[in-house]
Amino acid sequence: MFFIVGFAIVLGSVLGGYLPHGSIGVLIQPLEVLIILGAAIGAFIISNPKSILAGVGKHFSRVLKGPPHDRDTYLELLTMLYTIFRLIKSKGMLALEPHLETPEDSPLFQPYPIFLSNHHATEFLCDYLRLMTMGTDNPNEVETLLDIDIETHHKEAHTIAHSITLMSDGLPAFGIVAAVLGVIVTMGSITEPPEVLGTLIGGALVGTFLGILFAYGLVGPIGVSLGHYADADSKYFECMKAGLLAHMSGYAPAVSIEFTRKTLFSHVRPTFMELEEAVQEAPAAE
Secondary structure (H helix, E strand, O other): OHHHHHHHHHHHHHHHHHOOOOOHHHHOOHHHHHHHHHHHHHHHHHHOOHHHHHHHHHHHHHHHHOOOOOHHHHHHHHHHHHHHHHHHHHHOHHHHHHHHOOHHHOOOOOOOHHHHHOHHHHHHHHHHHHHHHOOOOOHHHHHHHHHHHHHHHHHHHHHHHHHHHHHHHHHHHHHHHHHHHHHHHHHOOOOOOHHHHHHHHHHHHHHHHHHHHHHHHHHHHHHHHHHHHHHHHHHHHHHHHHHHHHHHOOOOHHHHHHHHHOOOOOOOOOOHHHHHHHHHHOOOOO
């Protein structure tokens, strides 16, 4: 939603300042667009491996979705972690084993559909809970592994955002390429009347205009937005990390999720009372 509003403001401001003095028809140059975007996409394909190319479409949809997690998402996660830690405290680590192989079928996880819809988060948490059931009890060693795991996930997302940003950096140059080709065409018509030459030169300059507009008004902001999305998504995993480490350090479930709550940004952090009410209403795990 914000992406659409933002781009509408960019386009409206640019065209709104131009139209009182010029014709929109001059800006309609499909061949210039073909040169600029075609060359940029080709360079993008050359410079990136298959894994990034395959992930671009999936990640681009994130720009339209907005932030990946809101207050309700985190309230659900904190409540679920409390339920898990309470089960471990009351029945021991081995009580988790029936729930970890197919969490989507587990009564422990089923009350938390937002979490289950996030495949990577589900796999992440279940993997570390499984390690704990296997006897891993050193929080320092687990913290190191958690950091590596989260950083790997973070870098994968940021690599795609970075590749989009690099693409935007090249668009003004491809705009110049389109403009130069337009000038070459104009030079071939140097004997034409001034009004014809003016139209040809104006069309050539549109290439520079479009390259800059695409770079700083569209593609560049998409890259920045994907970077922010990756940062916000990593916070979800850091939240789980804080809860797991607090639990492994021997804290009570209520204290462990308070450690977890404190890791969140203020605009998505549930209040202490909201969390207290949520955990009291949570279904008991068995």
